[in-house]
Each structure stands twice: as structure tokens, then as C-alpha cells.
Amino acid sequence: MSKATSYDQDFLLWTQQQAEYLKKGHWAELDVEHLVEELEALGRSEQKELGIYLQVLLMHLLKCHYQPKQRTKSWDNTLSSCRDQIQDCLEDTPSLQRFLQDLVWIQKYYRRACRDEAKETQKSVENFPDECPFTIEQILDPSFLA
Numbered sequence: 001m002s003k004a005t006s007y008d009q010d011f012l013l014w015t016q017q018q019a020e021y022l023k024k025g026h027w028a029e030l031d032v033e034h035l036v037e038e039l040e041a042l043g044r045s046e047q048k049e050l051g052i053y054l055q056v057l058l059m060h061l062l063k064c065h066y067q068p069k070q071r072t073k074s075w076d077n078t079l080s081s082c083r084d085q086i087q088d089c090l091e092d093t094p095s096l097q098r099f100l101q102d103l104v105w106i107q108k109y110y111r112r113a114c115r116d117e118a119k120e121t122q123k124s125v126e127n128f129p130d131e132c133p134f135t136i137e138q139i140l141d142p143s144f145l146a
Contacts, residue, residue, distance in 0.1 A: 007034045050089045050096050051109050054139070057082035058113035059120075061134055064145045067121070076146075083142055100136050107132060 007014040014031070015038075021029045060078045064071055089096055099105045110132035118125040138144045 007031055046089070046093050046096060047099060050086060050099060051105075053082045053085045053089065054100075054106070055109040055112050055116075057086065057139060058110050058132070058134070059117050061139065061145060062113060062117045062128060065133070066117075066128075079145070080142065083140060086140065100140075103132075106136065 006017060014034070017029075018031060018035060021027075056078065060075050060082070063075055064079070090100075114125050114128040117123075117128065134144075
């Protein structure tokens with residue numbers, strides 16, 4: 001079975017074969033093109049995971065800020081959990097920290113949080129500020145809006 005066929009037909013088998021080739025130093029057998037593709041995808045998935053937690057955290061910060069009277073323990077638990085998950089992501093992959101310093105990247109997830117919050121509250125997305133009203137320090141601070 002050729003390298004490309006193995007990758008296309010049975011991804012698990014392909015990963016096991018590639019790992020074995022690496023362990024044994026069989027460099028000529030490696031499917032370099034697909035290995036590069038998978039490594040790049042792995043890095044993107046780490047970034048997306050961070051973004052998902054940030055989006056949910058921002059949505060709940062908006063809830064707490066704009067609907068303080070409806071605040072529930074569930075919201076508090078979500079705030080805490082998302083902050084913990086973000087911290088875990090940063091501990092596991094410190095290079096992700098640069099994304100939290102990128103205002104354009106944060107704004108992308110803020111807009112999504114606004115969209116989701118608008119759907120949930122049946123309010124217009126225009127009810128929320130165009131720019132994220134929270135600093136990254138506030139977003140990650142467990143005592144902010146506590």
C-alpha cells in the first residue's frame with residue numbers, strides 16, 4: 001500500500017506507520033507532505049480550542065455585565081471553567097499567549113460572542129459595543145465580574 005493510499009484509506013493506520021518510521025529512523029518511508037499537513041492542522045486546532053473557550057467566556061461576561069439581575073450559578077461556573085480551560089491551554093502551549101495579545105484575534109471571538117448572546121437574549125447585536133469592552137487582563141481575571 002502506498003503512503004498516500006494509506007493516509008487516504010486508514011488515517012489511524014497511517015499515523016501508526018508514520019510513528020513507527022520515525023522511531024526506527026526510516027526517513028525515506030515517511031509521508032512528509034501529509035506529516036507537515038497534519039502538524040500544521042494540529043497547531044491550528046490548539047488555537048481554535050483557545051478561541052472557543054474565549055468566545056464562551058466573553059459571552060458569559062457580556063451576560064453578567066448586561067444582565068446582572070439574571071445572573072446564575074451556572075454562569076459563574078462557566079466563567080470559572082472557561083478561565084481554567086484557557087489557563088490550561090496556555091500552560092500546555094505557551095506560544096498561544098500571543099493570540100491573547102492580538103486585538104484582531106480577540107475581536108473575532110468577541111463578535112461571535114455578541115452574535116450568540118444576541119440570539120440567546122433575542123436582542124439586536126447592535127446592543128453590544130462594536131469593540132470588546134473588556135481588557136485581556138479583565139477577561140482572564142477570576143475576580144472580574146465575580
